[in-house]
Amino acid sequence: MSSLTYNLGTRRFPTMLSGSRSYTVEVAIHTILYVRQVYPADLFVRRKKYETPVYQSRHPGLNEYITGAVRAMNDELALGSVEKVVVVIKDKDEVALERFIFSIQNMIASRVIQQGHKVLWPTTSLGQYFRSFMVKLNMIESQLAELPRDGENTFAIVMELREGEAPSTTPHKDDPPPWIPATTQHTTSGASEKAELHMVRAVDTGVVNLSLAVQESAHKLRILAELNSSTNVEQIQVQES
Numbered sequence: 001m002s003s004l005t006y007n008l009g010t011r012r013f014p015t016m017l018s019g020s021r022s023y024t025v026e027v028a029i030h031t032i033l034y035v036r037q038v039y040p041a042d043l044f045v046r047r048k049k050y051e052t053p054v055y056q057s058r059h060p061g062l063n064e065y066i067t068g069a070v071r072a073m074n075d076e077l078a079l080g081s082v083e084k085v086v087v088v089i090k091d092k093d094e095v096a097l098e099r100f101i102f103s104i105q106n107m108i109a110s111r112v113i114q115q116g117h118k119v120l121w122p123t124t125s126l127g128q129y130f131r132s133f134m135v136k137l138n139m140i141e142s143q144l145a146e147l148p149r150d151g152e153n154t155f156a157i158v159m160e161l162r163e164g165e166a167p168s169t170t171p172h173k174d175d176p177p178p179w180i181p182a183t184t185q186h187t188t189s190g191a192s193e194k195a196e197l198h199m200v201r202a203v204d205t206g207v208v209n210l211s212l213a214v215q216e217s218a219h220k221l222r223i224l225a226e227l228n229s230s231t232n233v234e235q236i237q238v239q240e241s
Contacts, residue, residue, distance in 0.1 A: 002161040003187040004179035006069035022077060024130050024210065025085060025102055026070040029157070030056045031137055032087055032100050036144075038153050050131035053138065069157040072178035077104065081165035086158040088186040092151030096186050097220040098144070105209040129203045136201040137212065143198045144216060148223045158182045160189075192218035 027049055034044045034055035039062070044055040057063050076082045087100040147153060159179060161167065167179045184190035195215050202211035 002166060003182040003184070003189065004159050004161070004167060005182040005186065006065070006072065006157045006159070007176055007178055007180045022070050022074040024133065025073075026066060027054050027056075027134070028100075028102070028137055028212070029066050029070075029087055030054065031134065032089075032140075033057065033062075033155065035138065035141055036089060036098065036147060038089055038147075038155055050127050050134055052131050052134045054134055066157070068178075073157075073159055075168055076159065076161070079165075079168065081161050081167075082159060083162045084160040084188060086160065086186070086188060088156045088158055089147065089153055090156065090186065091148065091153055091219075094183065095219050096191075096217045097147055097153065098217065099186070099188065099191065099215040101188060101213045101215060103211045103213070133201045133203050133210070133212070140200060140214065143200075144214065145220070145224055148220060148227070150223070156182075156186060158186050160187060188215070191215060194218035194221065196221065 030044070031054050033039055034041065034057075039057070039059075043057060043059055043062075045058055047054050047056050057066070073082065073085060082104055085102040085104065087102075088096050089098040089100075090096050159167075167177070195218050197213055197215045200212040200214060203209065
């Protein structure tokens, strides 16, 4: 399985962003960055999508990175080559703290999509599916321990392809590739056995199935355990004094 991370140096993107699957992932990425406090809360504005609150970044550079990654990913989704999309929250040393794992399965053959055939399903039903998805995402804080704040946390978007698949070619020959090999530790295959996995939500539309799980890395859990141990020692010392 190939694991690739979005190349920040890419500046030209496909002009068409189609499919509710990729748009939902884009909305979810913004909301993840807000609820996990990767950036200050005042960097985001509250919106409404699928009749539920979501959050959107107001920073042009951040928005360009997210939109560019999702658009590049959409090309691979249309080919049916994507197995997972991972939003990795990492610490100042580039070590993964949390992995938000989107698993995507096309229920319609990729050749049908590539040939331009329209696949229609009720918009109302689709909205209900993704509303439940976003509601669960907004409540994710209750399932996760707080992120360590030793320095500035950042994130990356990683795309994991199905076995035997390779990324499609760059649209313009003079452009850098939109995807570059990912750091192994950022991928799901590079996760330690001690990492903890939490299921957030699975949405089965009959056309595209989408699920989200979040993985707390062994590195994060070890840091929190050390912090808790240190706090307990300090409390004991205060009591003795």
